Amino acid sequence: MTATLGSGPACPMPIEATDRVQLGHGSGGKMSAALLRDRFLPHLRNPVLEQLGDAAVLPVNGGDIAVSTDTFVVSPVEFPGGNIGSLAVHGTLNDLAMAGARPVCLTVGFVLEEGLDLALLDRVLASMAAAAGAAGVPVVTGDTKVVERGKADRLYINTTGIGVLEPDFRPAPDRARTGDAILVSGPIGSHGIAIMAAREGIAFDAAIESDAATLLPLVDRLREAVGPAVHVLRDPTRGGLASALNEIADASAVGVVLEDNALRVHEPVASVCDLLGLDVMYVANEGVLVAFVEASAADRSLAALRSHPLGADAVLAGHAVAEHPGMVVLRTGLGGTRIVDMLPGDQLPRIC
C-alpha cells in the first residue's frame, strides 16, 4: 500500500473555535465526536443512547432489537457502483449487521428539492427497491417532504432500520479484547474515491467503483463459523478505517496494531490517493467490514469471510494489544511505526 501520507489535510479551524456549524462537524472525525459529546448528549443523554454504537440495542416484546438511523446527503446522487437510494439501504442494513442483528424492516424519509427530475427519482427508487429486495428486507413506511429550489441538493434520504438480536451473538464496539485478531474484509477506500471522482468529473485510466454492498452475508458466514468469538464488527464509513479503529480502541480500552503491508487497496484507488494527497486510511468504505475476533478463531473467521465473493480479499490486518490503550499504531513495511489518529474534520465531505 502506497497511499498513506501523514495524517491527511487537517480542518483549517480548531475544534469548537466557532459558534457556527462547519462541514467538519459532519465528517465522522473529531469534530463530529465533539458535536455529539458537547451538544447532543447533554440534552438527550440516556443509557441506550450512550452505547454510541452504529445501532442502539433495547428490549421490545421480550427480546432485544437493534435500531439504526442514517441520513444520506451524498453528492453526486448517482455514481459508479450505485446511487443515493442503494447507498441508503446498504448503509443502514450494514449498521444493523454490525450490531449482529437480522434486519426486519426499513423506513425511508425523503427531502426532495423542487424541480428534481422525476426520472432520477425513479432510478433512485428502483435501486433502493433492488437493494432492499436482495437483502429480503421490506420498506414498511415512509415520508416525503418537498423544499423550494436551492433549499436542498436534489434529494436527501433518511433510512431507519430495525433488526432482531439473538442472545449469543452481540458484537459491540466495547468488546474488543487484548489478543483479538483484526480482520478487514476487502480493499479499502473505493467508495470515497469513487464519489470524489464522480463529483469532480475526474476520469481515470481504470474505472473506480463504489464498493457499496450489503454486508449481511459476510456477517452470516462469520456467525455460522465462529459465533460468539466475534467481539466487534464495524463498517468503516465516514472517517474510514482509521476513525473506526480509533473508536473501537477507545471504547474497548485496547491498543490496535495494524500491519500496513497487510491492507489491500485497489491500485487505481491508491494512485488517486497518491496523486491528491489523500490518506486511504481515512477514506470511506460502504462494503467493507472490520472484525475483532478471538485469536483462536482468526483462521476460521478469515476462511468464512473468503468463502463469499465480497470477502474474497479479506486479510488479517493486525491485533488488539494491551499497550497504548485507545491508540492505533500502523507498522509500516520498513519496520517503522506511526500513530493513526482521528482527523479533526473532513478529507472528503458528503460521501454518504
Place this chain on the structure above:
Amino acid sequence: MTATLGSGPACPMPIEATDRVQLGHGSGGKMSAALLRDRFLPHLRNPVLEQLGDAAVLPVNGGDIAVSTDTFVVSPVEFPGGNIGSLAVHGTLNDLAMAGARPVCLTVGFVLEEGLDLALLDRVLASMAAAAGAAGVPVVTGDTKVVERGKADRLYINTTGIGVLEPDFRPAPDRARTGDAILVSGPIGSHGIAIMAAREGIAFDAAIESDAATLLPLVDRLREAVGPAVHVLRDPTRGGLASALNEIADASAVGVVLEDNALRVHEPVASVCDLLGLDVMYVANEGVLVAFVEASAADRSLAALRSHPLGADAVLAGHAVAEHPGMVVLRTGLGGTRIVDMLPGDQLPRIC
C-alpha cells in the same frame, strides 16, 4: 366558524403534468397521494407498506410493533409554541399514538447547513429533549450530516419512532363504520397559521401559537374509557382536517358528514384565514386528534377527551354514514351542504 372559503387556492399545475418535483408533491394532498401511488409504491410495494397508515404495523419478537417516520423541514425553525425540535418529537410520537401504540423509543437524523448558529441548535435540542422527556420516550440513536451553505435551510430533522401494540386496541384508517361518531379534540388550524404568521412576519392583535403537543395522554384516556370502541384515530397535520377525513372515508368506504357549527377555531386563527382567503379545514394541526368511535361510546369518549386540558374543547363534529362512501360533506349553519374534497397541492408549504 367563519373561515371556510370554497376549496382554497388550487395548485396552478395539473397533477403529474410535469416531469419535475413541485412543492405540491409535499402537501399531503392529491399530488402527494399521486406521487406515492405512481412513483413509490410501484418500486417498494409490500403488504405492510400498503397499509398506508401514519405508522406501519408488523410483528417483532412475538408481539406487534408500530413504526413511523417523518422528516421535518418547517420554516421558520422557531415559531410561537415550539420549534423544529419539539415538533419533530411530537409529530412522530403522535403518529404512533394514532396507531394505538405505546412509544418505546425515537431515533433522530439531522441535516445541518454549514454556518448554522450552534446556539440555535442548542435550543432545538433542548426542546426536543423536553418533549421526549415529557412523553417518557428516550432518543436511542442518531445521525448528523452537514451540507454546504445553500444546500439546506438551517436544519432538517428526521425522527423515527417505535411503539408496541396491544391486541385489543388497534385503531386504523380503514376501520371506520357507518354510524360512528366523529370527535375532534380541539380547535383547528392553529399550527399552520402560527407558522405562516412567523414566516411572513405578520403581527396580529392576538397571539397565535402552534398547538403542537403530544396526543399520547388523550389516547390513554380514550383507551381507558372505551377501549376497542375507538375505530380510527388520526392527527390532521399536512392537509388539515379535510385531507385526514377524506383519507379515512376512502380507506373505510364510508361517507362523512361534518357539522360546520360544531367545529371550533380560535378567533384570531379564523380572522387570519378570512383575511388571507385560507380554508381552515386544510390548515395543519399538530396537537389535535380526530377519533371515529362507536356511536354508543360517543358520550364517554367525549368526556374522556374533555377530562384532559388538551381536550377541554373537544366536540362531536359529525358522523360516518352509508351514503356517498369516500366523500366528506360539510353541513353549514344555514342548512346547506358542500363537498370537502382534498386539495391538489399546498395552501401553506413547509408547515412541518
